[in-house]
Amino acid sequence: MAELEARFEKNESKNWRRPLPEGVEIKLGRAPGPDGWAADWDGFISSVHATLLWQGGKLRVRRRLEPRPTMNPIYYKAVENDDFSMAPNERFVIGGTTFALLDGSAPIPEPTPLRPELTEMTCSRQELRKVRFVDADQRMEALAALPEIIRYSPSEQELEQRVVQVLLQGIPTAQVAAIVTCLSDGTPEPKVSVLHADRRDGGPGDLAPSRRLVFEALQNRRQGVLHVWKQDITGLEDSRFSLVDPKTSWAICIPLPDDPSPGWGLYIAGGMEHNSRSADSAAMELQLKSDLKFAELTADVFGALRQVHHLQHRASVLSTFLSQPVLIAVGKQNIEEVLQPREVNATVLFCDLRGSCKIVEGGQAELMSLWDKVSEALGIMTSAIVENDGVIGDFQGDAAMAFWGWPLGGEEQIERAARAALTIRRRFAHVARQPGHRLAGFACGLGIAHGPAIAGRIGTLDQFKVGVFGPVVNRAARLESLTRRFRVSTLLDDAVAQRLATSGAGWSRCRRIARLQPYGMSEKVLVSELLPPTVEQGQGGLGEPHRLSYEAALGAFTAGRWTDVPHHLKFLGNDGPAEFLSNYVKQHPEGPPAGWDGVIKMESK
Structure with a gap:
């Protein structure tokens, strides 16, 4: 059985x-x-x-x-x-x-019979705990260096190099040490690769490890394995499991944890001081057991370090999408529970570059240089979002989507989104005033909407991202696209505008633009423009008297008194919303249609 x-x-x-x-x-x-x-x-x-x-x-x-x-x-x-x-x-x-x-009768047989000249030894962790170190002082000195490795290994390559040096220092008879991988691709011969190797004598770090040993340790047994052979034997030229280094008579391979990537291990090879010993007796030598124990300890530490480096890398990647308060909040909770999609009230911001398509069309031969500019411009957007505790939800070409309300809730999410939008506007305006700046030709349009949504892990089981889903996302995207039609920087839905009308005093203003039914949508939206405070009106912002004049024009337009609209707009030259409203009235000389409800139906995006 x-x-x-x-x-x-x-x-x-x-x-x-x-x-x-x-x-x-x-x-x-x-x-x-x-x-x-x-x-x-x-x-x-x-x-x-x-x-x-x-x-x-x-x-x-x-x-x-x-x-x-x-x-x-x-x-x-x-x-x-x-x-x-x-x-x-x-x-x-x-x-x-x-x-x-x-198969019910015996342990798993060896995939390939061992050569009679070879002796294989494995020791359980319980058995190795009972082994007393030979050359304990030297090994403890090598292990004492591991905290420094943790502190001063800025890259994975540097970490691998230092771990190999610790192995050579802590195993006196080792001639070569390496980081190896063994990945099974379904073929009879295991694919063994050497990532980094060093020799005690400082010679070339090239190494042809025993593929049998690596396969046994990393794939078959999933534990440390020691092979010992007579140093003077010949005929070990097997193409699959060759042992070609004449200076060695033993080799150890230790698997590393599968997290963050499977199939990794440590490989050490060296020579015994007394070749006259038989292979069988050499395999049981306390010296070799001490070497195996030291290699296991080093593998445990190195495996933990790889996991820490991997987590640090993931954290650094997350830090580009999540602010520090959000990261701290996420770190205090179960990550699976945090990522689980749930319904929230979210504030969504869409930000799209203007001018990038025209620049790209004119310089297709220098796409990489142009992409560097686009990346820098996207950096302006994302930095402002993260500074205001937003979550980067997606990039679509030269556009970015961000949201607030997940994983942190709170009533200030609308204010944070608005502050991010104003910061983006200011930073693009700043570079536009600098002659010769590489981003001088760029600007951006922004749309902000607030409403119910599903936020968290969005996508399939094997391909997912942190994002937000719902009508509010569509609405924010449509608002952003309307900024081109009205020639303004930022448009808001009514939920955002109402909130800012009471909480944004002193640092923001809102101007009602019109009640619209966006193309392809049944929803009617009272659209407003987000404006900087009056102290910034000399830097491209709308003056307060002009804002009030437009609001009066919109009131007359909504009430059906279209003949009063030109009077209120006469001092708003070169203002996008004023031109739109004025042109709409001119295109309908007969006045408001029957059943006029104050809603403009958009005929296109």
């Missing part, structure tokens, strides 16, 4: 081996219920992580995807896989636990 074996790399006392009944589906997880198989020692395994079905000589393994997928994936043949069938003597991995399908 086929059996499934669970092997936890950090505590082998937790291991179990159980027969697989034919045709019965079994739940596998940390707390799968009374009829399931529990692996409660591994925090990376969900309560119910997968289902198992042994049928027809194959074991089908399916990751739980509903009602929401498990946080951690399943690795089969070193690749994430949600649904697969495996044959006896194959394995899959979840977190730090390896699950092996056995």
Whole structure:
């Protein structure tokens, strides 16, 4: 009968081996219920992580995807896989636990027989804990350097180089140390790569590692493996698992945690001081066990450092989209709960560059240089958004979308969005006043809307982003597109304008533009313009008397007194909304239509 074996790399006392009944589906997880198989020692395994079905000589393994997928994936043949069938003597991995399908009679056989000249040794972590270090002072000195590695390794490459040096320092008989990877691509020969290698003698760092050893440690056993051979033997030129370095008589390979990327390991090779010893006795030497223990400790630290670097990189990426208060708030909560889509009242800002398309059309031969300019312009937008605690939701070419109200709520989200819009306007106006500035030809249009939306993780299971969904997003985009028609910088819906009318005094103003029915939409929107305070009216802002004159014209227009409109607009020369209203009245000389409700239906975007 086929059996499934669970092997936890950090505590082998937790291991179990159980027969697989034919045709019965079994739940596998940390707390799968009374009829399931529990692996409660591994925090990376969900309560119910997968289902198992042994049928027809194959074991089908399916990751739980509903009602929401498990946080951690399943690795089969070193690749994430949600649904697969495996044959006896194959394995899959979840977190730090390896699950092996056995034929019921013996442990998994070796994929390729060991050469008689070679001796293989593995030690459980429990056994290694009992091993006393040989050359303890030298090894402790090497381990003491690890905190400095954490502090002064600015890049992954620098970290790899320093870890290799620690291995050479802490293992006296090592001649070469390396970071290796072994990725299974379904072919008979494992694909082994050397990422970084150093030699004790300072010679070239080229290394041809034993592919058998690397495969055994990183893919087959998922634990540290030591190979020992006679230094003077010949005939080890096997094309798959060659040991070609004449100076070495032993090699160790230690797997690193699969997070953040599977198939990584440490590889160390060296020579024994007394070649007269047999391979069997050498394999049991305390010296080699000490070397294996030191390599395991270094792998634990290096694995943790890789995870920290990965998390730091993710945090740095997030910091370009989320402000520090948002990051702090997210860090205090369960990330899965935070990302879960939920209904919120959101304020959405759309910001689109103006002038970029014309510039690109005129300089297709210098697209990279032009893209640098567009990126700099997008940076003006995103910096203002993040400074005001907004979340960058999306980029679409030369446009950016941001939103407020998730993950932080609060009543000030509209004010923050408006402040971000005014900051963007000021910064583009500032560069426009500088002769010769690379962004002098750019401007932007902005639309801000407020309303119910779904925010959080948006998309499919394998392709998602943090975003916002709902009519409010469409409305903000339409408002932004209308800024071209009215030749203004920022347009608002009524919810935003009403809020700013009471809370924006002193730092912002609003001008009602018109009640519109945007093209292709049934919704009618009272559109307003966001203006800077009166102290900035000399920098392109509308003066307060002109704002009041336009409001009076709009009041007459909405009430159907169209003959009064030109009188109120006569002093608003070169004003986009005034020209639009005036032209609309001129295009309808017969006056307001029957049943006039004050709404202008837009005939195009």
